Amino acid sequence: MKALLCKTIGPPSSLVVEEIPDPEPQPGEVLVEVKAAALNFFDTLIIEDKYQFKPDRPFSPGAEMAGIVKKTSPGVAAFVPGDRVMGYHKHGCVREMIVAKEAELVKIPGPIDFAEAAGLSVTYGTSLHGLRDRAQMQPGETVAILGASGGVGQSAIEISKAMGAHVIACASSEEKLEFCRAHGADETLNYATEDLKNRLKEMTGGKGVDVVYDPVGGDYAEQALRAIGWEGRFLVIGFAGGHIPKIPLNLALLKGCDIRGVFWGAAVLRDLEQHRRNMRQIMDWVVEGAIKPHIHGTYTLDQAVQALQDIADRKVMGKTVITF
Secondary structure, eight states, X not given: OEEEEBOSSSOGGGOEEEEOOOOOOOTTEEEEEEEEEEEOHHHHHHTTTOSSOOOOSSBXXXXXXXXXXXXXXXXXXXXXXXXXXXXXXXXXXXXXXXEEEGGGEEEOOTTSOHHHHHTTTHHHHHHHIIIIIITOOOTTOEEXXXXXXXXXXXXXXXXXXXXXXXXXXXXXXXXXXXXHHHTTOSEEEETTTSOHHHHHHHHTTTSOEEEEEESOOTTHHHHHHHTEEEEEEEEEOOOTTSSOOOOOTHHHHHHTOEEEEOOHHHHHHHOHHHHHHHHHHHHHHHHHTSOOOOEEEEXXXXXXXXXXXXXXXXXXXXXXXXXX
């Protein structure tokens, strides 16, 4: 089979497509023919050893995929060959076939295509885990979403609306904010031209936001925390802005607020059944039309290097998917 391989530390241009042996499922595992694999910003970090885990090389990037069950092994009861499935892995999905544990897979409902399903696990899974499991966000609360036009930001907009929240989408250009409005944002804020802290306070009548969803970090994190309301929840999603901010802890004291980490990948490993319930909820929302994954672009395996470069260059709004 063909696979995109990271064989050395470097940028997307250092990756290669090569033939490797077909995998064979072990007891409790399932062999999946990959039809689509989604890429995320963290894939650009993993290949340069800048992420929190560093796979042994060679490895394939890509943490989520959708495909067809080709073969099952002894002990597998939930799936049979021909089933349409989706799954999350830390890495290794940009290849024609992959082996997954039975518990890592979820069946795809008929109305959802492979490209849509491939991009649901990481971004939508992160957002639902963060907003429901960690923030316990309630209908009618206000959430400020930083980096709202990216894949994880878009998913946070849609899931917040599905949960009944009022959404303030924050991004760095009018084009990006228009994208956010098209995906359901109630209000928008351009933090490249407006003061984030003061505008969030103005937009909430001085009350402050109930929840901050921050996949950006950098200089915007403290500004957003200063705009949070009493007993608000600040969700630490990631650091796409490039650096990890140092937050004055007196802000948490003065506002009676919580700073809550959202390490979705670790949460999946610790509670696979909760992850599967979240995935089923997300797919139900897709079928109902409550959320609609936006695919920035589809690329072939031979175009995967360009796909990763587009993500690294911040050209992507929504999901980037490799199709087979």
